[in-house]
């Protein structure tokens with residue numbers, strides 16, 4: 345099947361970036377969120393990113409608006425998905441929400457359409473089981489920011505077919521990304537390893553070993569990571585990191601138990617860059 349139109353569900357941090365990358369590579373995109381205001385916010389993020397790429401000469405001069413014109417906003421999931429050739433879901437990290445959405449997609453999408461999820465760590469097999477096409481359900485795990493990060497982690501559910509894997513590898517390549525194949529184990533490779541690193545850094549903070557700023561500086565300059573753990577947690581979203589840590593704890597035990605400092609920030613509504621405050625305060629500049 346030739347893939348021309350991609351429906352992207354969720355216009356948040358990830359969905360807006362995924363929609364942008366798809367549009368940059370010539371696909372028509374149906375971008376879905378709960379309100380047109382949220383879709384506008386996502387398109388604004390994509391516009392700013394495209395302008396950066398244009399300024400750096402990474403996309404042709406004047407192409408920002410052409411790329412954006414390939415993205416159409418929808419608040420009706422069924423209307424967005426019914427003529428899509430591929431669906432990529434990027435709604436919040438909640439298994440029941442994702443299963444419910446996949447159930448609805450299964451009713452409305454043509455039988456041959458692949459349904460991919462950008463989940464950070466939830467079970468692809470469980471999401472697939474909510475549909476009558478588990479062979480066409482797959483994890484397509486992108487990284488933040490999607491226009492810059494080079495990898496898509498392809499997560500193969502228990503019933504995902506080899507044809508589905510091959511099609512998603514091909515599409516990922518057409519989107520300019522490298523891929524790795526990973527089994528459907530909680531946290532896959534990247535979220536499990538990242539969470540272990542971040543949680544240990546939060547424990548170091550809680551034990552009073554060093555300040556937020558000095559832990560970030562140590563990891564950046566001493567270990568050569570592009571961002572310190574607290575900068576990165578704020579960037580990814582503290583709510584997402586808490587969901588990931590809770591689910592990893594259920595799968596692997598106490599070593600992933602979410603530190604209090606993370607839980608309290610989320611309870612206070614401080615979700616990182618997207619809410620204006622997290623480990624750092626972004627409202628000051």
Ligand SMILES: C[C@H](O)CC(=O)SCCNC(=O)CCNC(=O)[C@H](O)C(C)(C)COP(=O)(O)OP(=O)(O)OC[C@H]1O[C@@H](n2cnc3c(N)ncnc32)[C@H](O)[C@@H]1OP(=O)(O)O
Pocket residue numbers: 392393394396397400463464465486487488489491492493534535538570571576580584
């Ligand atoms: C939890 C989930 O399931 C999985 C995840 O997503 S885990 C998180 C994965 N992501 C990471 O680990 C990100 C770590 N950080 C980084 O790689 C880098 O800090 C970064 C790429 C975000 C920014 O790079 P950095 O050098 O720190 O800053 P900056 O100079 O602003 O950006 C570098 C280049 O990227 C570009 N860039 C950064 N963000 C961009 C965006 N959103 N859109 C377009 N271009 C962007 C900049 O314009 C710049 O381009 P240039 O080299 O041509 O000037």
Ligand SMILES: NC(=O)c1ccc[n+]([C@@H]2O[C@H](COP(=O)([O-])OP(=O)(O)OC[C@H]3O[C@@H](n4cnc5c(N)ncnc54)[C@H](O)[C@@H]3O)[C@@H](O)[C@H]2O)c1
Pocket residue numbers: 353354355356357358359376377378382421433434435436437438445462463464465485486487488579580581584618
């Ligand atoms: N933030 C990251 O760094 C990152 C990286 C890789 C994967 N992920 C995963 O991607 C997914 C989305 O994360 P995010 O950071 O973009 O979250 P986000 O909160 O920024 O965006 C989620 C969007 O989905 C929308 N939404 C909620 N219910 C919806 C529905 N029923 N239909 C359509 N849209 C709906 C929300 O309004 C919101 O705009 C999660 O599964 C997350 O684990 C996140």
